[in-house]
Amino acid sequence: MQPFDYLKVGSQAAALEAARRGGRFIAGGTCLVDLMREEVERPATLIDISALQMREIVATGRGGLRIGALVTMAAAAADPHIRTSYPLISEALELSASAQLRNMATIGGNVLQRTRCTYFRDLSAACNKRAPGSGCAAREGYNRSHAILGTSAECVATHPSDLAVALAALDAVIHLVSGSGSRRVAITDFLIRPGSAPEREHALRDAELITAVEVPALPRPVRSGYLKVRDRQSYEFALASAAVALATRDGVIRAARVAAGGVGTVPWRLHAVEQRLVGGWPSAQLWRFAAECAADGAEPLRHNAFKVDLLRRTVERQLRIVGQP
Amino acid sequence: MSTQPEVAVGRPHERVDGRLKVTGRATYAADHAIDDVVFAVLVDSSIGRGRISSIDTAAAEEEPGVLGVLGHHNAPTLPYEDNADGSYNPPGRRLRVFQDDQVHFFGQPVAVVLAESLEAAQHAAHLVEVTYHVERPSTDLSTAIGAEPVTYVRGDAEAALDPAPVRLDLTYGLARNHHNPMEPHATIARWDRGRLTVWDKTQWVGDGTQRELATVFGLSTDDVHIVSPCIGGAFGSALRCWPHVAVAALAARETGRAVKLVMARRQLYFGVGYRPAYEYRLRLGAHRDGRLIGALHDIRAETSSYETFTEEVMVPGQMLYRTPAVHQVYRTVPLDVNTPTYMRGPGYVSAVHVLETALDELAHEIGIDPIELRARNEPVADPATGLPFSTRRLQECFTIGARVFGWADRDPEPGSTRDGDQLVGTGVAAAVYNTARTGARAAVRVRADGTAVIQTATTDMGPGTATALTQVAADELGLDMHDVTVHLGDSDLPQAPPHGASTTMASVGSAVHDGAHRVRRSAAELAVGDPCSPLHGADPTDVVATGGRLHLARDPRRNDSYQALLTRNGRAWLEATGLYTPPAEETRSMHAYGAIFVEVGVDHRLGLIRIRRMLGVYDAGRIINPRLAESQAIGGMVGGIGTALLEHTVTDHRDGRIVNPNLADYLVPVNADVPNLTAIFLDGRDDHADPIGVKGIGEVVQIGIAPAIANAVFHATGRRVRTLPITIEAMI
Known part of the structure; x- marks a missing residue:
């Protein structure tokens, strides 16, 4: 680990002021500290924001929820409102990491979680994300866990967060603040595909802080859930996952939200699947028909071709689990 | 001499060091409080083959607190004497x-x-700049050329197979597995006036680590002292003294201070050994009724370019079933990798996987029950040596297992059972492991306060060796367990074999038994010759001991305590060195056996294999401690689940890099993957094997698990996967 300065701040203003002078925010530290140990991350200054008041989960006036950036994964997963209204969020959280990590990691940090690509984490390997211009060892290397969607010549790494998949399905909005004011960015715009600049993973500006994640209200009544497919039954990142929310009235699907994880360089919203669902009657045929297009545009690599079928089947299964009457 | 009653042996005592371990007070290698220690961190090569052209240490040496950097550019030449025999x-x-x-x-x-x-x-360590002349490494077992093979020939298998009514030609691929103990390898080394002391994670303090360091540094073994009282798991990874131990000792010599070197988890994937990957082609010929005619084994396994590692992968194919003609070709394939080593059930895990999956394939091919197929090929004597079996209760294991597991209800048709999204299947496999024994010594001392101390150099990597030895000693001395203390893991203690290959109880346990027996006999002799003893004049062979008192076997009222006897006679203690020496020539075929039953559920649409239940029935001789034995068996089963479904060290053949050197990417089973596991040990003992009747259990419990799982997956789905691990992509 490279030596660094550590600064604990007591207010948002102090955090922003410190960040303006340079430094990285740290909250739970479950991702950042790991990467610092490997010297993949080498911040000169850490600004500890864990004392800030961003630990509330509150209902918005519009029937949605605002989750403070410092709410832990464990706290969010246990929140009665989230469990009742947004099972896909609590399920995505509970299927993430381990209990120990969920007690430390925060919602804001989770969205910024960095890829599990093994070459990214290995300093002696070529990685455009870690060392721009050095190449991508994964593209022609061992890429079983890598992305089939949203990739570029420069990067094929997946976004590892389960929560972000649920948030993408829900059209969640990231609340940001900086010295020049606050703004809101849809999560699907906030997380950026690698393109030719894979080192840029999100729309955060310099010295900008995530304060909350807002989840809009869904049409009611709605059922939702998250399915995570992986080799072992716990403590592993997704090979494929599906976040699904379906609002059904009078036996007809009125609204559908579907996103996939483990397959994209960013959480992968599946609008085409949603379009096939809306107006349909729940049935095995509908689930299969809708899921057929889940992997459209996929560009599999040498070791991850199985993800194309796996993605379709994961979406189909989760549509059935959520949507069967 | 009268036989001692069994009081402690056979009981499920808790671990004597359990409290120490769960309260965090056990001292593992890196935990020893050595003053003024220097910290050492290895810099490892970022190429797979070539030469170092330069090492720039300037930036590293400028860091505050850095004392220096050692490499080939400045390290002294060390003797590195040739490998010693043994x-x-x-x-x-x-x-x-x-x-x-x-x-x-x-x-x-x-x-x-x-x-x-x-x-x-x-x-x-990150600031050391190393440049290389890079060569392309060869790390791919499937394309590299093998060395001269070892062969075994019995009959003419080629000719036997040709007219065989049923023939199978099967090729299996087994992934490289790493031991991944919880405790990383760690060493503290210190020199005191030319004598080297090393606190190390090692399964073999004596001829393993002590002798290796003596030969590296050109020392007498008397000048190398190894201490390893606690080991946080090893599974074979600490059977050998790996290069980092010599590095720590070298660094200690160069700095004149104690040096502590703890390997990072990542470094355990190339700094110590692993179970080698295999390509194993097996051709079988059989009669229509399932009786085997012949088998041709073509075995390829990885090794390093600088050492030829072999293991006992040929034995099961020679002796597990009656097979008139066997031809085996075992070829190591030198690659630009570090040298493999023994891992729990070495050789047998791999060979038995192939044999037991192939037998399942044969059973399906000819349409008979897989247990019945094994019964039809049961030998009456060891097919390889012709020796009679000491004890071989494999068929009994299958019979009891079938009853407990409910095998009779099975529909043999693959894919015939469904439970929701899961296809359900069951599978069986046999397990076998050689009962090896090695010479061992143990010092046994009973003190005038009525307590006893046992000393032997063996280590305890976690199975509960200290506990089981305490039980053996307590019964033979006639003491309560809490009055017996066992000291292990120090090269100054009486010599013991490597703590591996399921030899420890048979060898060290027998030495402890012998030492305790000698002490009790000398106590009996002292008593019968002591006019003040109630036992005076008795025949010493009639004397037994229980609860700390010597007494006549037929008349417990005539008794004398160790405490009173020694105090009266002015003896601070009575002691003896126990010995165990295995026979020079075996007259029996000795193995532990098992029958494994597994039920899996396969969500075949998503490719997910889940273990639903597992049963192992074992013929392992005398079980000293059923609680420890069950714990061993559960650990072995979990290891087998890993080998079958998860574990796979992946190499990027472009540069020889291990791409998953951590426990997030190298998958071992977690609790959620492990359902209810049941182990049954047949009551019995093997008196041919050793004086205490044990056959060893550490290895056999990991053998046969993977094939039972693979066979259950086939039964569930009709899909036969011949490469391990069986992952999602093979199932969808």
Whole structure:
């Protein structure tokens, strides 16, 4: 680990002021500290924001929820409102990491979680994300866990967060603040595909802080859930996952939200699947028909071709689990 | 002499060191409080083959707290005497750290940073700039050329197969597995006036680590002292003294201070050994009724370019079933990798997987029950040696297992059972492991306060050796367990074999038994000759001991306590050295056996295999402690689940890099993957094997698990997967 300065701040203003002078925010530290140990991350200054008041989960006036950036994964997963209204969020959280990590990691940090690509984490390997211009060892290397969607010549790494998949399905909005004011960015715009600049993973500006994640209200009544497919039954990142929310009235699907994880360089919203669902009657045929297009545009690599079928089947299964009457 | 009653042996006593371990007070290798220690962090090669052209240590040495960097550029030449006989080093020329500029594999130690703090050493290790002349490594078993093979021939298998009514030609691929003990390998080394002391994670303090360091540094073994009282798991990874131990000792000599070197988890994937990957082609010929006619084994396994590692992968194919004609070709394939080593159930895990899956394939091919197929090929004597079996209750294991598991209800048709999204299947496999024994010694001393101390150099990597030895000693001395203390893991203690290959209880347990027996006999002799003893004048062979009192076997009222006897006679203690020497020539075929039953559920649409239940029935001789034995069996089963479904060390053949060197990417089973596991040990003992009747259980419990799972997956789905691990992509 490279030596660094550590600064604990007591207010948002102090955090922003410190960040303006340079430094990285740290909250739970479950991702950042790991990467610092490997010297993949080498911040000169850490600004500890864990004392800030961003630990509330509150209902918005519009029937949605605002989750403070410092709410832990464990706290969010246990929140009665989230469990009742947004099972896909609590399920995505509970299927993430381990209990120990969920007690430390925060919602804001989770969205910024960095890829599990093994070459990214290995300093002696070529990685455009870690060392721009050095190449991508994964593209022609061992890429079983890598992305089939949203990739570029420069990067094929997946976004590892389960929560972000649920948030993408829900059209969640990231609340940001900086010295020049606050703004809101849809999560699907906030997380950026690698393109030719894979080192840029999100729309955060310099010295900008995530304060909350807002989840809009869904049409009611709605059922939702998250399915995570992986080799072992716990403590592993997704090979494929599906976040699904379906609002059904009078036996007809009125609204559908579907996103996939483990397959994209960013959480992968599946609008085409949603379009096939809306107006349909729940049935095995509908689930299969809708899921057929889940992997459209996929560009599999040498070791991850199985993800194309796996993605379709994961979406189909989760549509059935959520949507069967 | 009268036989001692069994009081402690056979009971499920809790571990004598359990409290110490769960309260965090057990001292593992890195935990020893050694003053003024220097921290060492290895710099490992980032190429898979080539030469070091330069090492720039300037930036590292400028870091505050850094004392220096050692590499081939500045390290002294060390004697590195040739491998001594009896060493566990495989044939070849072992890696000589920092003695030249050659890089033999990705991750080879090329330098070590020494600093006053761990943090400074870790950071400075990143600042060492090494440049290389890079060559392309050869790391792919499937394309590399093998060395001269070892062969075994019995009959003419080729000719026997030709007219065989049923023939199978099957090729299996088994992934490289790493031991992944909880405790990383760690060493503290210190020199005191030319004598080297090493606190180390090692399963073999004596002829393993002590002798290796003596030969590396040109010392007498008397000048090398190894201490290893607690080991946080090893599974074979600590059977050999790996290069980092020599690095720590070298660094200690160069700095004149104690040096602590703890390997990072990542470094365990190339700094110590692993279970080698295999390509195993098996051709079987059989009669229509299932009786085997012949078998041709073509075995390829990876080894390093500098050492030829072999293991007992040929034995099961020679002796597990009656097979008139057997031809085996075992070829190691030298690659630019570090040398493999023994891992729990070495050789047998791999060979039995192939044999037991192939037998399942044969059973399906000819349409008979897989248990019945095994019964039809049960030998009456060891097919390889012709020796009678000491005890072989494999068929009994199958019979009892079938009853407990409910095998009779099975519909043999693959894919015939469904439970929701899961296809459900069951499978069986046999397990076998050689009962090896090695010479061992143990010092046994009963003190005038009525307590006893047992000393032997064996280590305890976790199975509960200290507990089981306490039980053996307590019964033979006639003491309560809490009055017996066992000291292990120190090369100054009486010599013991490597703590591995399921030999410890048979060998060291028998030495402890012998030592305790001798002490009790001398106590009996002292008593019968002591006019003040109630036992005076009795025949010493009529004397037994229980609860700390010597008494006549037929008349417990005539008794004398150790305490009173020794005090009266002015003896501070009575002691003896117990010995165990295995027979020079075996007259029996001795193995532990097992029958494994598994039920899996396969969500075949998503490719997910889940274990629903597992049962192992074992014929392992006398079980000293059923609680420890069950714990061993559960651990072995979990290891087998890993081998079958998860574990796979992946190499990037472009540069020889291990791409999953951590426990997030190298998958071992977690609790959620492990359902209810049941182990049954048949009551019995094997008196041919050793004086205490044990056959060893550490290995056999990991053998046969993977094939039982693979066979259950086939039964569930009709899909036969011949490569391990069986992952999602093979199932969808």
